[in-house]
Amino acid sequence: MTPKDPTSSPRRAVILLSGGLDSTLAARMIADQGIELHALHFTSPFCTCSRGGDSNGAGCHSQAQVVAVEMGIPIKTIVKGQDYVDVIRNPSHGRGTGMNPCIDCRIYTFRTAKTYMASIGASFLVTGEVIGQRPMSQRADSIHFIEKHSGCRDIVLRPLSAHHFEPTLPEREGWVDREKLLGITGRSRKEQIALAEDLGVVDYPCPAGGCLLADKTFAIKVRDLFDHSDDVTMADLNLLKVGRHFRLADGRKVVVSQNKETNRRLESLCAAMQERSPFPTVYYSQGCPGPSVAIFGTKWEPEPMALLAKIYSRYTKPDTASPFLVRIVSPGEPRDILVPRDDDFSEVQDGMLCK
Ligand code: SF4
Numbered sequence: 001m002t003p004k005d006p007t008s009s010p011r012r013a014v015i016l017l018s019g020g021l022d023s024t025l026a027a028r029m030i031a032d033q034g035i036e037l038h039a040l041h042f043t044s045p046f047c048t049c050s051r052g053g054d055s056n057g058a059g060c061h062s063q064a065q066v067v068a069v070e071m072g073i074p075i076k077t078i079v080k081g082q083d084y085v086d087v088i089r090n091p092s093h094g095r096g097t098g099m100n101p102c103i104d105c106r107i108y109t110f111r112t113a114k115t116y117m118a119s120i121g122a123s124f125l126v127t128g129e130v131i132g133q134r135p136m137s138q139r140a141d142s143i144h145f146i147e148k149h150s151g152c153r154d155i156v157l158r159p160l161s162a163h164h165f166e167p168t169l170p171e172r173e174g175w176v177d178r179e180k181l182l183g184i185t186g187r188s189r190k191e192q193i194a195l196a197e198d199l200g201v202v203d204y205p206c207p208a209g210g211c212l213l214a215d216k217t218f219a220i221k222v223r224d225l226f227d228h229s230d231d232v233t234m235a236d237l238n239l240l241k242v243g244r245h246f247r248l249a250d251g252r253k254v255v256v257s258q259n260k261e262t263n264r265r266l267e268s269l270c271a272a273m274q275e276r277s278p279f280p281t282v283y284y285s286q287g288c289p290g291p292s293v294a295i296f297g298t299k300w301e302p303e304p305m306a307l308l309a310k311i312y313s314r315y316t317k318p319d320t321a322s323p324f325l326v327r328i329v330s331p332g333e334p335r336d337i338l339v340p341r342d343d344d345f346s347e348v349q350d351g352m353l354c355k
Helices: 021-031 058-071 082-089 102-120 140-150 190-199 216-228 234-239 260-271 305-315 346-350
Strands: 009-016 036-043 075-079 122-126 244-247 253-256 280-285 292-296 324-330 335-339
Touching: 009 021, 009 102, 021 036, 021 058, 021 122, 021 190, 036 058, 036 102, 058 075, 082 102, 082 234, 102 122, 102 140, 216 234, 216 244, 234 260, 253 305, 260 280, 260 292, 260 324, 292 305, 305 324, 305 335, 305 346
Parallel strands: 009 036, 009 122, 036 075
Antiparallel strands: 244 253, 253 292, 280 292, 280 324, 324 335
């Protein structure tokens, strides 16, 4: 698509709407200039937005929906899928402090947005980016690199930081008034908060948001997963957010949940994996409070008694009588087994990821 494309409208643009403060302000500034905005929102399990929602970035998702509804603009949500797993696994342009492939991630986002622009006849892309706010993807050199490699050069408008860039196509063509754009830089949010007051934006629960991929502890688990599997899926990555993870010396992976809530979450995530090969075997404590356990191995071993004995001895309340009554819940028909006590946890402890 080019600006000369007869199907595109210079008054129509796509806004990358995260649900956070910056993109909300950018949207308001450009909508106030009479531009017809179409919001595009990406979700993934790695969003650490503080607002409620499930573990798939639904907090941000619902906030983006709220903003879009309040502004009366259409919103399309894109769930980052298997193609994004490949971006995490094999980034062409390096990673940040964790497993965050920020440059490739932004290229992925911009490319997807450009495809969406073409489908609705939009002429430019608006983002809430602020130069210098994030160390990897919002430096001036990175921003230009990302634009170039996503095919979005000259069509990305950043209303909050526009004065630090050469005028973009929509500014040069007079579709938007550059004088009404801003020159914010850096990590401080003071100017955005003042602007929010001016524009009457009062509900912005995740001013910065966050990304689990940039978390060094989470990165240990992601790296381990990629090291031990050639066909990692988003479901596998999602499971890394639940419970304690162990990689045993024999290659088996063990996940042990921590409380009632994570028990249920672990069970449901594993239930959705039963078609996979190898599938996880799931156990839960019967008759006394204790963890749920998922074991991933190369072959199905329904009763790895020695391992279960160590785990249930370690993570069931100390005064619980043994043997422990444990239910094998999947695969197949549920059935109960009696697991003996074994207080020597050292072998399993050695395999703990993120100690
Ligand atoms: S922090 Fe996460 S979501 Fe943000 S650009 Fe980097 S990888 Fe992508």
